[in-house]
Amino acid sequence: MNSETVRSPMIKPKHQRLVLVMLALAALVGAGLLAAWALSRQASYFYIPSEIAAHAPEQGRAIRLGGMVQKGSIKTMPDGITIHFTVTDGKAQVPVRFSGITPDLFVEGSGVVAEGRMEGATFVADNLLAKHDEKYVPREMKDMVSARSKQGMAQTK
Amino acid sequence: MIAELGLAVLWMAAALAALQLVAGALALRPEGGQLGGLVRPVAVMQGVLVLIAFAALVWLFVTTDLSVKLVVENSHSAKPLIFKIAGTWGNHEGSMLLWVTIMAVAGAFVAVIERRLDERTLIATLGGQAFISLGFYAFLLFASNPFARLAQPAEEGQGLNPLLQDIGLAFHPPTLYVGYVGLSIAFSFAIGALITRNVGPAFARAMRPWVLGAWIFLTLGITAGSYWAYYTLGWGGWWFWDPVENASLMPWLAATALLHSVSVLQSRDALRAWTVMLGVLAFSMSMVGTFLVRSGILTSVHAFAVDPQRGAFILALLAIDIGGALALFTLRVSTVTEGARFSLLSREASLVFNNVMLCGILGIVLIGTLYPLMTEAYGVKVSVGPPYFNPVSAIFAFPMLVVMAIGPLLRWRRDRLTGDRAARVTWPLAVCAALALAVFVGVETLAHHITLLPALGLALASGLFPASFLPLVGRNLRRTPLPVWGMVVAHAGIAVSLFGMASESAFSVERLAALTIGESRDVGPWQVRLDGMMPVAGPNWTALQASVSTRYAGAAPTVLHPMAETFTNPPGTRNESALQTRWNGQLYVVLGEQAQDGRWQMRFWWKPFVPLIWAGGAMVGLGGLLALLGRVMSDLRRLIAKDKIAYRRTRQGR
Numbered sequence: 001m002n003s004e005t006v007r008s009p010m011i012k013p014k015h016q017r018l019v020l021v022m023l024a025l026a027a028l029v030g031a032g033l034l035a036a037w038a039l040s041r042q043a044s045y046f047y048i049p050s051e052i053a054a055h056a057p058e059q060g061r062a063i064r065l066g067g068m069v070q071k072g073s074i075k076t077m078p079d080g081i082t083i084h085f086t087v088t089d090g091k092a093q094v095p096v097r098f099s100g101i102t103p104d105l106f107v108e109g110s111g112v113v114a115e116g117r118m119e120g121a122t123f124v125a126d127n128l129l130a131k132h133d134e135k136y137v138p139r140e141m142k143d144m145v146s147a148r149s150k151q152g153m154a155q156t157k
Numbered sequence: 158m159i160a161e162l163g164l165a166v167l168w169m170a171a172a173l174a175a176l177q178l179v180a181g182a183l184a185l186r187p188e189g190g191q192l193g194g195l196v197r198p199v200a201v202m203q204g205v206l207v208l209i210a211f212a213a214l215v216w217l218f219v220t221t222d223l224s225v226k227l228v229v230e231n232s233h234s235a236k237p238l239i240f241k242i243a244g245t246w247g248n249h250e251g252s253m254l255l256w257v258t259i260m261a262v263a264g265a266f267v268a269v270i271e272r273r274l275d276e277r278t279l280i281a282t283l284g285g286q287a288f289i290s291l292g293f294y295a296f297l298l299f300a301s302n303p304f305a306r307l308a309q310p311a312e313e314g315q316g317l318n319p320l321l322q323d324i325g326l327a328f329h330p331p332t333l334y335v336g337y338v339g340l341s342i343a344f345s346f347a348i349g350a351l352i353t354r355n356v357g358p359a360f361a362r363a364m365r366p367w368v369l370g371a372w373i374f375l376t377l378g379i380t381a382g383s384y385w386a387y388y389t390l391g392w393g394g395w396w397f398w399d400p401v402e403n404a405s406l407m408p409w410l411a412a413t414a415l416l417h418s419v420s421v422l423q424s425r426d427a428l429r430a431w432t433v434m435l436g437v438l439a440f441s442m443s444m445v446g447t448f449l450v451r452s453g454i455l456t457s458v459h460a461f462a463v464d465p466q467r468g469a470f471i472l473a474l475l476a477i478d479i480g481g482a483l484a485l486f487t488l489r490v491s492t493v494t495e496g497a498r499f500s501l502l503s504r505e506a507s508l509v510f511n512n513v514m515l516c517g518i519l520g521i522v523l524i525g526t527l528y529p530l531m532t533e534a535y536g537v538k539v540s541v542g543p544p545y546f547n548p549v550s551a552i553f554a555f556p557m558l559v560v561m562a563i564g565p566l567l568r569w570r571r572d573r574l575t576g577d578r579a580a581r582v583t584w585p586l587a588v589c590a591a592l593a594l595a596v597f598v599g600v601e602t603l604a605h606h607i608t609l610l611p612a613l614g615l616a617l618a619s620g621l622f623p624a625s626f627l628p629l630v631g632r633n634l635r636r637t638p639l640p641v642w643g644m645v646v647a648h649a650g651i652a653v654s655l656f657g658m659a660s661e662s663a664f665s666v667e668r669l670a671a672l673t674i675g676e677s678r679d680v681g682p683w684q685v686r687l688d689g690m691m692p693v694a695g696p697n698w699t700a701l702q703a704s705v706s707t708r709y710a711g712a713a714p715t716v717l718h719p720m721a722e723t724f725t726n727p728p729g730t731r732n733e734s735a736l737q738t739r740w741n742g743q744l745y746v747v748l749g750e751q752a753q754d755g756r757w758q759m760r761f762w763w764k765p766f767v768p769l770i771w772a773g774g775a776m777v778g779l780g781g782l783l784a785l786l787g788r789v790m791s792d793l794r795r796l797i798a799k800d801k802i803a804y805r806r807t808r809q810g811r
Contacts, residue, residue, distance in 0.1 A: 046538035100669055
């Protein structure tokens with residue numbers, strides 16, 4: 001060790017380790033707090049139609065809506081790509097608008113989870129998650145209206 | 158017969174793993190020294206046996222042996238050969254066997270070629286490897302036997318999920334698994350070094366190539382997986398912040414941090430405890446990822462082979478392995494002495510900063526991934542998506558990228574930015590920063606609709622790319638060591654990838670249309686026209702194929718063929734997108750359904766510079782490969798030199 005390092009602002013090894021540990025901890029705690037704060041604002045909550053009817057989420061906030069596609073409710077608009085349909089959980093209905101290619105297994109009576117936001121009384125969906133294959137049921141659907149969904153799926157098969 | 162052989166061999170391999178653990182543990186005691194010689198050969202034999210078991214399973218899938226339960230549930234005789242082979246790991250049991258196979262083969266590989274590490278630490282390492290493997294053997298043999306037979310052979314198999322019947326399945330899972338499981342080697346090294354109290358530069362030098370190898374595979378596996386999801390899901394996205402994706406990103410973040418702290422330990426003998434901690438963390442993240450994916454407690458678009466009961470088993474393994482390693486770490490960390498000092502302005506300090514930032518991102522991703530589980534405990538269902546992950550991880554990623562541009566130019570231990578160092582470091586960096594600023598101002602003034610995050614990304618990428626090459630300035634390029642080239646290429650790859658990501662989110666143009674045959678649409682600079690529809694058939698599917706002629710800004714048209722495929726075994730559909738790649742981006746075409754009025758739904762995206770995302774990922778992998786090559790070559794040279802010395806000595810009769 002030459003004389004320069006002795007005079008240098010470098011600190012004692014033990015202190016250096018302490019400083020490093022403190023900095024790392026501070027950063028990680030900061031990350032945790034930041035994550036908690038952002039999650040409370042950004043997480044998108046899952047609603048079923050009767051919850052929306054009872055207590056509507058604020059306009060424009062990203063949410064998910066889950067339920068059954070009501071029979072006879074799918075209507076294609078003249079542009080050929082926008083559809084309107086109604087999601088129901090047996091107690092309440094929510095009208096949904098969606099522009100895009102629907103998932104392969106999106107049919108009337110099937111279960112669906114839509115990602116999007118409320119605009120007025122209509123739910124505008126950015127994305128539809130229908131079941132991908134025979135085995136896949138959106139997780140939120142599993143325990144929600146499982147009797148109804150089974151019945152609905154049996155009818156559409 | 159083959160199935161029974163496979164199972165028997167698997168049991169033997171498990172027994173050898175037990176022997177390896179016991180022999181390794183005893184060899185570390187003074188009275189059991191002779192047992193140490195047993196550990197290496199046993200590790201090699203274990204690797205060979207598991208490889209045989211895996212080959213047996215592949216054989217069962219190739220011949221479609223319909224008396225084996227796994228084959229019946231996941232394969233079909235009419236499937237193309239490549240998907241029969243790849244189908245071996247397209248299910249839970251098979252993929253766990255692949256996991257164990259890679260783990261044992263990696264252990265055997267260490268036993269054969271690792272000569273730098275002192276023997277005691279190596280024995281402890283192989284013992285640790287055997288300990289982790291044993292848990293997975295137990296999991297395979299008791300909870301998910303891939304070789305189980307059916308009482309009554311089936312008539313025909315049930316086939317493989319159509320989304321998995323893609324060439325991506327042949328490459329992506331094995332690559333990713335080599336990466337995940339390769340990190341188990343780093344984990345075992347960390348444990349071995351803690352047990353023998355031997356954390357130092359020699360240990361880091363031995364550990365680094367293994368970390369590097371696993372990290373290369375992880376990088377390439379994630380890149381390939383992202384591209385596969387991009388073209389096969391038909392959503393035009395390349396990263397969804399889906400639990401399965403996060404499960405692969407978290408070990409990558411930890412491994413990236415580990416890779417850099419190992420190099421500090423190797424060349425400067427600093428960050429000892431931190432490196433060991435990251436070694437434990439990286440593999441823990443692989444296991445957490447596997448648990449999340451396999452248990453089905455989180456839903457994923459990429460989920461396959463999910464089984465909630467088995468999740469509990471993996472959770473128990475997780476608790477034993479990670480808990481044990483952390484307990485060992487806590488007990489022994491006080492014996493790991495402080496490393497060398499460094500000042501705030503030094504290469505070490507910049508690497509420490511980036512390590513902490515990487516861990517911060519890791520925490521952000523982990524919390525975001527687990528948050529839905531935590532709220533569900535209180536009966537609230539939420540999902541967490543890009544609005545959380547993108548900005549919050551960027552808060553940590555952007556400062557990290559800035560430091561990534563500066564760090565490689567700094568000197569080890571301490572640096573000062575006055576005099577000649579200002580000319581070498583400060584001014585070139587200032588030029589890069591000015592470039593970034595110019596791009597940012599340009600983007601903000603010319604295109605108001607672009608949000609802050611992509612604009613920052615574009616600016617940062619433009620500054621980072623030239624800055625990545627600064628470490629080469631003033632060097633003799635032909636004599637620059639390969640690891641330096643590796644670093645430069647990998648850092649430039651990050652910039653390239655970032656540019657692709659930012660450009661994709663800033664400039665993508667999307668068009669949804671219902672087209673009659675002969676109708677045209679404009680998609681950004683492209684003009685597309687639906688020419689016709691045609692039925693086509695493949696080996697196990699039929700499809701409707703559209704012919705779409707596309708012209709870029711009046712150039713000669715090319716014809717694309719997006720398809721909507723229908724599979725029979727098992728029944729399912731898949732929308733095969735069609736891609737047209739140019740140097741400046743990609744046109745993405747998906748065929749939807751036919752509307753009631755006979756028009757066809759189609760979806761088009763023009764994504765400027767999107768291929769750079771994966772090109773950058775490949776560059777990062779290539780950078781790792783260059784660094785590894787440099788290391789292997791210097792090791793070879795050293796071995797040859799050693800042999801020469803030994804030869805001369807014997808010739809001189811000494």
